[in-house]
Amino acid sequence: MEETEQSYPPTHWIPASSANFTVSGRPTAYPVDFVVIHVTQETFPDAMRIFEDPQAKVSAHYMVASADGYIGQFVRERDIAWHAGNWDYNTRSIGIEHEGWIDRPDYFTEEMYRSSAALTAAVCERYGIPRTRERIIGHVEVPGSTHHDPGPYWDWDRYLRLVNAA
Numbered sequence: 001m002e003e004t005e006q007s008y009p010p011t012h013w014i015p016a017s018s019a020n021f022t023v024s025g026r027p028t029a030y031p032v033d034f035v036v037i038h039v040t041q042e043t044f045p046d047a048m049r050i051f052e053d054p055q056a057k058v059s060a061h062y063m064v065a066s067a068d069g070y071i072g073q074f075v076r077e078r079d080i081a082w083h084a085g086n087w088d089y090n091t092r093s094i095g096i097e098h099e100g101w102i103d104r105p106d107y108f109t110e111e112m113y114r115s116s117a118a119l120t121a122a123v124c125e126r127y128g129i130p131r132t133r134e135r136i137i138g139h140v141e142v143p144g145s146t147h148h149d150p151g152p153y154w155d156w157d158r159y160l161r162l163v164n165a166a
């Protein structure tokens, strides 16, 4: 898998099916205002297969692996991934999935937090997004969301500290 253009943190290009996102030209077509944090409720390989399945109608820009913080990129940032369940928020956000389950905090490793925080910091830098909880939100906080991720075990204080230190 080739490395993509952004050098830090390293990301690995694993394209989603073109049936699972909307081609766009952000940030000209739409501003990028939010980072949406998700937990997959799947293993990394299973979620990867879902993104590759043209029937799935779901994708995310990135997914971070639990054990080592490996980052896969599935959709280009200029394109609109289908992750928030809300078209307006999809158009204006970068979606980052985290391998694990909302009720299994052992999946939320130091490696995952650090790698994801470096990624979110880089995204915030690229689009001028303030590194605050108003702009770095959980899927649960998207208006109309029927999902609860990242859940009560996701350590937001720790995450925001890492994002701001990155």
Ligand SMILES: [Zn+2]
Pocket (backbone or CB within 6 Å): 037, 038, 039, 083, 139, 147, 149
């Ligand atoms: Zn989600």
